[in-house]
Amino acid sequence: MTQHAKTITPAAASLEALARQRILILDGAMGTQIQTLGLTEEDYRGAGGCACAHHSDHPQKGNNDLLILTQPQAVEEIHFRYAMAGADIVETNTFSATSIAQADYGLEKAVFDLNAQGARIARRAMDRATAIDGRPRFVAGAIGPTNRTASLSPDVNNPGYRAVTFDDLAVAYGQQVTGLIAGGADLILIETIFDTLNAKAAIFACLQAFAATRVTLPLMISGTITDASGRTLSGQTPTAFWHSVAHARPFTVGLNCALGASAMRPHLAELAGVAPTRICAYPNAGLPNAFGQYDETPDQTAAQVADFAREGLVNIVGGCCGTTPDHIRALAEAVAPFRPREVPQ
Numbered sequence: 001m002t003q004h005a006k007t008i009t010p011a012a013a014s015l016e017a018l019a020r021q022r023i024l025i026l027d028g029a030m031g032t033q034i035q036t037l038g039l040t041e042e043d044y045r046g047a048g049g050c051a052c053a054h055h056s057d058h059p060q061k062g063n064n065d066l067l068i069l070t071q072p073q074a075v076e077e078i079h080f081r082y083a084m085a086g087a088d089i090v091e092t093n094t095f096s097a098t099s100i101a102q103a104d105y106g107l108e109k110a111v112f113d114l115n116a117q118g119a120r121i122a123r124r125a126m127d128r129a130t131a132i133d134g135r136p137r138f139v140a141g142a143i144g145p146t147n148r149t150a151s152l153s154p155d156v157n158n159p160g161y162r163a164v165t166f167d168d169l170a171v172a173y174g175q176q177v178t179g180l181i182a183g184g185a186d187l188i189l190i191e192t193i194f195d196t197l198n199a200k201a202a203i204f205a206c207l208q209a210f211a212a213t214r215v216t217l218p219l220m221i222s223g224t225i226t227d228a229s230g231r232t233l234s235g236q237t238p239t240a241f242w243h244s245v246a247h248a249r250p251f252t253v254g255l256n257c258a259l260g261a262s263a264m265r266p267h268l269a270e271l272a273g274v275a276p277t278r279i280c281a282y283p284n285a286g287l288p289n290a291f292g293q294y295d296e297t298p299d300q301t302a303a304q305v306a307d308f309a310r311e312g313l314v315n316i317v318g319g320c321c322g323t324t325p326d327h328i329r330a331l332a333e334a335v336a337p338f339r340p341r342e343v344p345q
Contacts (some may be wrong), residue, residue: 026318077127086332119183141180254280285322294322
C-alpha cells in the first residue's frame with residue numbers, strides 16, 4: 001500500500017516538472033491575514049457571510065478553519081493574493097480541521113465539509129490567478145499537528161499518560177485527508193510537526209485514504225525545531241526526524257515555523273545533508289516581539305531565504321507566521337536567480 005505503486009496524477013506530474021526547472025514558491029501565513037480582518041464572534045458564525053450548517057454552543061472566535069464555511073470569500077481572497085504575489089503552491093485553511101482540534105469548538109462533525117470546501121476555495125483562487133497570467137498553481141491540503149501529542153504526557157505527575165493514541169490520530173487524520181481529496185487538493189502537506197509519532201499517524205492515514213479513494217497525492221512533510229537545542233519538541237534532531245519519515249518517500253521534507261530564517265539555517269543544512277529528496281523551508285518572519293507581532297520586513301526575510309537558495313539547500317520556499325503577500329513577493333524575486341537544490345540519487 002505505497003503511494004509509489006500507483007499512477008501519478010497530472011497535477012503531480014506538472015509539479016515534478018516545474019520543480020526540476022526552478023525553486024518553487026509556497027504561500028505565507030494565513031493567520032496573519034485573518035487577524036487583519038478584525039472579525040468578531042458573529043463574523044465567525046457567518047454574519048455578512050454564510051450561515052454554518054453545523055451547530056455548536058461553543059464560542060467560535062479564533063476558529064480560523066470555520067471561516068471556510070462562514071466567510072469563504074475572505075478566505076479565497078487571501079489565497080488569491082498569495083497566488084498573485086508569486087506562490088506556486090497555496091495551503092488550504094485547514095491547519096486545525098481535524099475532529100481532535102475541532103472538539104474544542106464542538107464542531108467535530110464539520111470536519112469533512114471544512115476540508116472539502118477548504119480545498120475547493122483554494123482551487124477557485126488558484127484558477128482565478130491562472131486565468132490572469134497563465135501560470136499553473138497547486139493546492140496543498142494542509143494538515144496540522146493537532147493540539148495533542150502522542151509521545152509526551154501532558155501531566156508532569158503521570159509521565160506514562162497520553163491524551164491521544166496513534167489510532168485516535170490516524171482516524172482523525174483519515175477523515176481530514178478524505179475531505180481534502182474530495183475537494184480536489186493536488187498534494188498533502190503534513191506540517192509544523194513537533195511530535196513525529198503524530199506525523200507517522202498522518203502518513204499512515206494518507207496511505208489508507210489513497211488506497212480507499214484510488215487517488216494518490218504527493219506528500220510534503222515539514223517539522224518544526226522548537227528552540228536552540230536543534231530538536232523537535234519530542235526530542236528528535238533533523239537527521240532523526242528524516243529517518244523517521246523517510247518510508248513515506250515524500251515529495252519534500254523540510255522545516256517551518258518556530259524559528260526565523262537565520263536560526264533555521266543550520267538545521268535546514270543538516271536535513272539537506274541526509275535527505276535524498278527535495279527540501280522545503282518556510283520560516284517565520286523572525287521571532288515575535290513582546291506583543292506577539294512579527295517585525296521582520298519582507299526584504300529582510302527574503303534576503304535570508306535567498307541565502308538558502310544561494311547555498312543550494314532548497315527546492316521550495318515560503319513563509320510561516322508573520323509573513324504576508326509582500327513577504328512572498330519579495331522572497332520569490334530573491335530566489336529567482338538560483339537553481340533548485342540537486343536531489344541526491
